[in-house]
Amino acid sequence: MPEGDTVWNTARVLHRALAGARITSSDFRVPQLATTDLTGWTVRESASRGKHLLLRLSAPDEAPWTLHSHLRMDGAWRAYAPGERWNGRPAHLIRVVLRSPGAVAVGYHLHEMALVPTAEEDRLVGHLGPDLLGPDWDAAEAVRRLADHPEQTIGEALLDQRNLAGVGNLYKCEVLFLRGVSPWTPVDAVPDLPGMVALAQRLLAANRGRWTQSSTGSLHRGQTSYVYGRRAQPCRRCGTAIRKEELGERVTYWCPVCQPERPGPPAPG
Ligand SMILES: [Zn+2]
Numbered sequence: 001m002p003e004g005d006t007v008w009n010t011a012r013v014l015h016r017a018l019a020g021a022r023i024t025s026s027d028f029r030v031p032q033l034a035t036t037d038l039t040g041w042t043v044r045e046s047a048s049r050g051k052h053l054l055l056r057l058s059a060p061d062e063a064p065w066t067l068h069s070h071l072r073m074d075g076a077w078r079a080y081a082p083g084e085r086w087n088g089r090p091a092h093l094i095r096v097v098l099r100s101p102g103a104v105a106v107g108y109h110l111h112e113m114a115l116v117p118t119a120e121e122d123r124l125v126g127h128l129g130p131d132l133l134g135p136d137w138d139a140a141e142a143v144r145r146l147a148d149h150p151e152q153t154i155g156e157a158l159l160d161q162r163n164l165a166g167v168g169n170l171y172k173c174e175v176l177f178l179r180g181v182s183p184w185t186p187v188d189a190v191p192d193l194p195g196m197v198a199l200a201q202r203l204l205a206a207n208r209g210r211w212t213q214s215s216t217g218s219l220h221r222g223q224t225s226y227v228y229g230r231r232a233q234p235c236r237r238c239g240t241a242i243r244k245e246e247l248g249e250r251v252t253y254w255c256p257v258c259q260p261e262r263p264g265p266p267a268p269g
Helices: 004-018 139-147 154-159 169-179 193-206
Strands: 025-028 042-049 052-058 064-070 076-080 094-099 104-108 111-117 243-247 250-254
Touching (some): 004 042, 004 076, 004 104, 139 154, 154 169, 154 193, 169 193
Antiparallel strands (some): 025 094, 042 052, 076 104, 094 104, 243 250
C-alpha cells in the first residue's frame, strides 16, 4: 500500500537513479503528456510531498519544471540499469519511460501526471497539510488542522491529506489500534491528539528505507500489522476477532475491545 513511507522510498530510488542526469529520451503514455518530449532536459532532484512524487527538472533553457505523479493504491516507479529486463509490472501499465545514460526510470500505473513550472507546484500539492516525512514537518500545525474538524471521525481525519500528509489506510488503522481509539471517535473526543500525531510520524519514519511496512516491529510475513488486513483474526493483544467495516470512503480494521467506542446517546426505547 503506497503511503508516505513508500512514496518517500520511491523518491529516493528515482533520485539515486536520475539526479544530475541528462534525459536521452522520454516516452509518455498518458494523453495529457503524449506530445511531451524531455530529451535534453536534466533531472535536478526527486522529492516526495506526502503521497505525491515531484521529479524536478531543468529544461534546455534552464527553466525549472516539475513532473508530478501520484501512486494512489497501485502505482509504482522502478529504476533499471540500461539493458536490464523490466520486470516491474506488465508493459500495458507503463505510463512513462525516462532514459538517461546510467538508468532507465519506468513509471507504472501512475496517476495525476502533470508537468508544471516548479514555481507552480503549489497548484498540485499546496493543499496538503504538514508532510510527516518532510524536512519541514510541523506536528503542532498538523494537530491544529485536525482539531479544526472537531466532529469528523478520527478515522477519516487522519486520512485527509489536508490535515497531515502521508498517512494512508494501513497506518491509520494501526495508529488507532496502538492508541486504543475507535476509528469512529470524533476528533474532539480523542484523548491525546498530539500523542497520536507523534506516533503516526514515528511509524512512517521507522519504515523509511525499506519496502516492508511494519507497525509491530516484525518484518515476517503475516506479522507486520496489528489490525490492518486481519479481519476475523484474533487481536494480538486480547484475542478478540478483528473487525472490518466501511468508514467514509475506505474500509477500516479495528479491535472492538482494545478500541472501545465511547458511550453514545442512549438508544431509543
Ligand atoms: Zn484487542
